[in-house]
Amino acid sequence: MSPRILSSNLEALRKFRSVCGVVFSLGDEILFSEADVAVDNLADLAVTLDDISYYFEEENRNPDQLAFGYDGGNLVLVMNERYRLVVIHRIPEDVDLVARAARSFLKDYRMGLVAGRVAEESAAGTTQAGGDTPEAVDELLSPDEDGPASGQLAGKARPPVDPTQPIAPIV
Amino acid sequence: MSVADETTNEALREALENKRTRFFRACRGEAKGKTGADDTALFAENLMVLQECAILLGEKLGMNAVACAVSYEDEETAGFCFNPDSDPNHPEVAGAIVNQRVPMQDFVASIRDFMNR
Numbered sequence: 001m002s003p004r005i006l007s008s009n010l011e012a013l014r015k016f017r018s019v020c021g022v023v024f025s026l027g028d029e030i031l032f033s034e035a036d037v038a039v040d041n042l043a044d045l046a047v048t049l050d051d052i053s054y055y056f057e058e059e060n061r062n063p064d065q066l067a068f069g070y071d072g073g074n075l076v077l078v079m080n081e082r083y084r085l086v087v088i089h090r091i092p093e094d095v096d097l098v099a100r101a102a103r104s105f106l107k108d109y110r111m112g113l114v115a116g117r118v119a120e121e122s123a124a125g126t127t128q129a130g131g132d133t134p135e136a137v138d139e140l141l142s143p144d145e146d147g148p149a150s151g152q153l154a155g156k157a158r159p160p161v162d163p164t165q166p167i168a169p170i171v
Numbered sequence: 172m173s174v175a176d177e178t179t180n181e182a183l184r185e186a187l188e189n190k191r192t193r194f195f196r197a198c199r200g201e202a203k204g205k206t207g208a209d210d211t212a213l214f215a216e217n218l219m220v221l222q223e224c225a226i227l228l229g230e231k232l233g234m235n236a237v238a239c240a241v242s243y244e245d246e247e248t249a250g251f252c253f254n255p256d257s258d259p260n261h262p263e264v265a266g267a268i269v270n271q272r273v274p275m276q277d278f279v280a281s282i283r284d285f286m287n288r
Contacts, residue, residue, distance in 0.1 A: 021232075045231040052224050063244040067275050068225045069252075070234035077228070088232060096274045 005112075006032060007106055013087065016101055020073070021088035025049055035088060049077070049084045065103070068093055078102040080110060185202035186281070192269040192278075194285045197200045197251075199261050214266055216241065241275050248273045252282045 006024075010032045014022045021035025025046045033042050056063055066077040069092055076087045076099045087102045089119070183206035186193050195204040195214040202218070204211035221240040229235055241250030251266030265286035268279065 002214050041231065045228075048231055052227065055220070061244060063242045065243040066221070066224060067241045068221075068228065068237060069239040069279070070225075070229055071236040071238060072234045073232075075228060075232065075234070085227075093276060096276055099275065 006109070010034070013101055013105055017089065017094045017097060018091040019087055019089045019094075019098060022087070023086040025084050025086075027082045036119070045086070046084075049086070053079060053082070053084065065099060069095075076102055078106050080106050083110070110138060179205065179210075182206045183210050187270055188272045190269060192267045192273075192281055194282070195266045197264040197266065198257070203205075210268070214249070214268055217268070218251050218264060218266055221249075221251065239279050241278055243272055246271055248278055250275075250282065252279060252286060254286050259285060 010022050010024055013033065014034050022028065022032065023035065023045060024032040028043075028046045028050045030042050030046050063082065064079055066079075068075045068077075074089050074092050074095060076089070076095060078085045078099065083106060085102050085106050087098050089098050089120060090156075183193070185191070186206055191214065193201055193204060193206045193210060193214075195211060197203070197215065197218060202211050202215040204214060221242055223238065225237040225240045229237060237253065238250040238255070239250065247268065247270050249266070249268045251264050254263040254265065257263035263286075265282050267282050267285065268277070273281075
């Protein structure tokens with residue numbers, strides 16, 4: 001997906017229903033950001049998203065979608081390996097439609113990466129008929145614990161949660 | 172295994188088999204549920220992690236008071252809502268886990284129904 005198409009698609013998402021902010025990141029790098037709401041520090045936000053992903057990874061967990069309701073707005077976070085899309089919206093009832101649109105964008109974006117890579121390999125004459133394409137799709141769309149997602153997060157300072165005060169279950 | 176353990180295990184097994192939502196409450200550092208200690212501990216852990224994520228992200232976006240949070244992982248939906256009428260010093264939380272993907276609006280509505288029971 002070219003930068004122009006990326007911006008165009010995310011601007012469309014930004015104008016969807018009550019959406020008032022979109023932030024798309026890869027690791028701790030912001031790829032796109034447009035928000036009406038105050039985002040104090042985008043770099044900090046990307047690092048926080050990276051920390052949250054790191055925490056789940058350390059716990060061998062793989063949530064693909066988180067949604068939060070606040071007094072002042074709502075937030076949907078869609079994750080696919082190191083790609084994270086934050087969508088902020090005003091009306092709580094929009095949450096499922098917004099989440100669906102965000103997931104669709106991320107899926108299309110990743111498929112676009114696969115298509116681009118296959119096209120490049122074809123142009124370079126490295127793709128064999130019926131050979132590399134399924135592997136490329138699998139590699140990019142399936143979570144791989146031993147792949148780049150885990151390696152690139154190595155060396156992060158700390159998980160975001162310090163569970164030193166567990167809530168004791170009472171049965 | 173005690174009779175109480177067998178009963179709660181049966182409740183959990185039945186909920187999982189029928190993909191029924193398991194509800195919980197938490198207040199003053201304690202969580203309660205009807206599907207056993209392990210399941211309640213799972214809810215408590217989810218609650219802490221989601222609350223921390225909500226606070227961390229909210230800080231960056233200038234949104235502070237967390238009302239609810241939901242996570243989707245594989246075929247599981249988990250989340251919680253604060254009771255807005257509870258004592259701010261000791262807020263009450265109701266939450267749920269279900270082993271299927273439920274639209275967030277329906278999921279939060281079911282938690283709020285449970286909260287008001």
